[in-house]
Amino acid sequence: MPKSPALLDYHRGLEYDKLLPSPPLLLSQGHWRGLVLEHHDAPPWEFPECCASHHHIGVLLGPWHGERWIDGRHRSEMAPRGTLSIIPASVPYASRWQSRSQAIVLALDPSLLGTVAHEAVGCDRLELNFCWLHDGDAFISQILHLLKSDTESGHPIGPIYGDSLATALIVHLFKQYVTRPPRLLVYTGGIPRYRLIPVLEYIDAHLQHSISLQDLANIAGMSQYYFCRLFRQTMGIAPFQYVRQQRIERAKILLQQPHLSILEVGLQCGFISPSHFTRQFQQTVGVTPTAYRKAILP
Numbered sequence: 001m002p003k004s005p006a007l008l009d010y011h012r013g014l015e016y017d018k019l020l021p022s023p024p025l026l027l028s029q030g031h032w033r034g035l036v037l038e039h040h041d042a043p044p045w046e047f048p049e050c051c052a053s054h055h056h057i058g059v060l061l062g063p064w065h066g067e068r069w070i071d072g073r074h075r076s077e078m079a080p081r082g083t084l085s086i087i088p089a090s091v092p093y094a095s096r097w098q099s100r101s102q103a104i105v106l107a108l109d110p111s112l113l114g115t116v117a118h119e120a121v122g123c124d125r126l127e128l129n130f131c132w133l134h135d136g137d138a139f140i141s142q143i144l145h146l147l148k149s150d151t152e153s154g155h156p157i158g159p160i161y162g163d164s165l166a167t168a169l170i171v172h173l174f175k176q177y178v179t180r181p182p183r184l185l186v187y188t189g190g191i192p193r194y195r196l197i198p199v200l201e202y203i204d205a206h207l208q209h210s211i212s213l214q215d216l217a218n219i220a221g222m223s224q225y226y227f228c229r230l231f232r233q234t235m236g237i238a239p240f241q242y243v244r245q246q247r248i249e250r251a252k253i254l255l256q257q258p259h260l261s262i263l264e265v266g267l268q269c270g271f272i273s274p275s276h277f278t279r280q281f282q283q284t285v286g287v288t289p290t291a292y293r294k295a296i297l298p
Helices: 110-121 138-152 159-176 193-205 213-220 224-235 239-254 262-268 274-285 289-296
Strands: 006-008 035-042 045-052 055-060 064-070 073-079 084-087 093-097 101-108 131-133
Touching: 035 138, 055 138, 064 101, 101 110, 101 138, 101 159, 110 159, 110 224, 138 159, 159 213, 159 224, 159 239, 193 213, 193 224, 193 239, 213 224, 213 239, 224 239, 239 262, 239 274, 262 274, 262 289, 274 289
Parallel strands: 006 045
Antiparallel strands: 035 101, 045 093, 055 084, 055 101, 064 073, 064 093, 084 131
């Protein structure tokens, strides 16, 4: 009797030292709901047949030379930098590469796709296709690199940023990589004022704390997908951009109080470190918090 593929269960946590010759250079596990970002740089290796609890979406950061087995199909090839791979959850796969392999891999919980599918297209299940594209996908590559940068920076905006990127990624997958691409529901008209005001008040009261997209959608009484679409229509920017904007505006006010240090101002506005506060403030305002304070105080 053939041996069953091993199960990589992200709900229980993976023991990377048993899977690969070296642990990931970067790992985001535990920060976003339904997402795990991995950045790998591994020497030649043979990865045994397994299947994962999550969908795997990967982008190569360098050329790849080796063999792969996907759901019983075998291929030996050279793949260039930027190659995209999508391996649906529960599909058996194995690989063996002959030179150093570098990649960003996003593990995506199928339940998250199911939730967005229900919200965006009115169905509970969509079948994700296996994909291996040498030409890549610029949109997916950008999303993965943004999530990587966010993880490297310590998730400075909080989970709302990754939540927003994940929603955009899933909608893109629905359009391009499912067996029968659905017709996305179209929402217009923006968020009614009586739903919007409690959301804005919540953001204003919680700028110091972590804010998730699901928190805001729940307050508005909407699905996450629906909320993202209508918030942008109403406010002209995405929810995470609004949160970042409000933190900067709060910082401008607090910088007028000389008894507060730059560190204290940053922390009270939800910035995770002085360096992140300085970087975000300078990118938005054009000067550092210190320079801004010197300019406004007598």
